[in-house]
Amino acid sequence: MKHAFYIPNYDILVDSPIEIGNHEVxxxxxxxxxxxxxxxGATDYNPEQIKRDLTKIVESATAIFGENPNEKYIFFLHHGERDAGGLEHMNSTVLGLSRWAYQYKNSYDHFLALAAHEYFHLWMVKRLKPVELEHLDYDRENYTDMLWLMEGITSYYDQKIMLRAGFYDETEFLNNLLDEMSDVKNTPGSRVQSLTEASFDAWIKYYRRDENSNNSQISYYTKGTIIGALLDLKIISSSGGKYSLDDVVYQLYHQFYKKEEKGLTGDDFKKAAEQAVGSSLDQFFDDYVYGTTDLDNEKYLKLAGIELIDLNQTINDKSIGIWYSASACGLEVSQVIRNSSAFDNGLNVGDELIAVDDYRINEENFDQLISRYKVGDRATFTISRNGIVRSISLEIRKNTSVDYSFEMTKNPGKQQEKTYKVWMGK
Ligand SMILES: [Zn+2]
Incomplete structure (x- = not known):
């Protein structure tokens, strides 16, 4: 019967999106x-372009693992007013996209990178999976401390696939990575919560964010992406270009999923990475995965002859350390950044900033008003807290956030050149 479907078990049933309608195919x-x-959903696209480009994504991803596990695969694309992320399944994915996603390079790249991300999950997550997620309990949350690996390393690979399939050039690939590095560095929570904690607490924290989340949490997607890049660089450099992170994920898929048919632990991943590097990664994992030590991005990029530059170093930007939105009388504080002047001097989320010294504050003039002061000056802010007007004195400090860019080393050594080439897939 054409429309009769056989589903072998409950896991596969709930992993199978079922849609009935007049979809275009x-x-x-x-x-x-x-x-x-x-x-x-209403949209506008070029079917030939989508065929051609998704073919490149599929083939680049498949090349990493040496085989494609599917007999048939479906991309369900739902179009709406804005992007809405994606979800991976055993032999399909559902992507929520803006209906105009195909019109502009940035949004089209976003679509392809999202497709690459969910497609990579075919191997990493849907087949090679953490031991804790081998047998799901649908009645409660299922905890694992490996989401940094499952989602972070996958996020690194969606970028690598975009590079290999020719949608990003080397500069775009590097700039995207440096944006993630800036983001982690600028998130105070990265010095509070480790990647394994972020993974374990995803159920109660990552998906239930509040005004203090940036101070207390780090995204296992973002920091996990960087961990992927740093490990890749380390493996390529110390093996003289013989191995890369590709060999690690390839080997784990074939050993754990195909051969031994069992789940993966964080330690299994670490051991496989150590084999590829040829030495212990105890320090690396203690600092960056189980710990909250600042990532030494400079050191690892240098392995490929890339010099990290902070564009904010030369700009004398000032800050009191808040995020805000416009309010009826000025600005309303939406986040207070840990260890900033606002944090140290007792400004609260929900406070309304009305004036600084003699001047009324609004969204347009706030940066200008702050920039009039010298670093170390104190300014008196008139605020409204819970309807009561009061003054608060804040020190004006240098904006310490980073904005990373890069330069290639002037005279790179042979090993740096080799590492860069292998990393870029040349
Ligand atoms: Zn994912």
């Missing part, structure tokens, strides 16, 4: 597997 074959793209 694009069919193509990639990596020897029939693929379908099914389009739901």
């Amino acid at each position: 694009i069919s193509f074959e990639a990596a020897g597997v029939p693929h379908e793209v099914v389009m739901y």
Whole structure:
């Protein structure tokens, strides 16, 4: 019967999106597997371009693992007013996209990177999975401290696939990575919560954010992406270009999922990475995965002859350390950054900033008003807290956030050149 489906067990049933409607269907074959793209919701796209570009994504991802696990694969694309993320399944994915996603390079790249991310999950998460997620209990939360690996390393690979498939050039790839590095460095929570803690607490923290989240949490997606890059650089450099992180994920998939049919622990991953590096990674994992030591991005990028530059170093930006939105009488504080002047001097989330010394504050003039002071000056702010007007004195400090960029080393050594080439897939 054409419309009768057999589902072998409950896990597969709940992992299988079922849609009925008048979707537009694009069919193509990639990596020897029939693929379908099914389009739901008003949108505007070029089917030939989508076929061609998703073929590149599928083939680049498949090349990493040496085989494609599917007999058939479906991309369900739901179009709405704005992007809405994606979810991976055993042999399909559902992506929520802005209906105009295909019109501009940035949004089109976002679509392809999201497709690459969910496609990489076919191997990492849907097949090679943490021991704790092997047998799911649908009645309660399932905890694992490995989301940094499952989501972070996958996020690193969506970028690597975009580079290899030719959608990003080397500069775009590096700039995206440096944006993530800036982001982690500028998030005080990275010095409070480790990657394993962030993974374990995802149920109660990552998906339930509040005004203090940036002070107390780090995204296992963002920091996990960087961990992927640093490990990749370390493996390529210390093996003289013989191995890369690709060999680690390849080996783990084939050993744990294919051969031994069992789940993965964080220690298994560490051991496989150590084999590729040829030495212990105790310090690396203690500092960056189980611990909250600041990432030494400079050191690892240098392995590939890349010099990290902080564009903010030369700008004398000032700050009191808040995020805000416009309010009826000035600005309302939405976040107070840990260890900033606002934090140390008792400004609170929800306080309304009305004036600084003799001047009324608004969204447009706030930066200008602050920049009039010298670093170390104190300014008196008139605020409203809970409807009571009062004054608070704040020290004006230098804005310590970073904005990373890069330069290539002038005279790179042979090993640096080799590492860069292998990293870029040349
Ligand atoms: Zn994911």
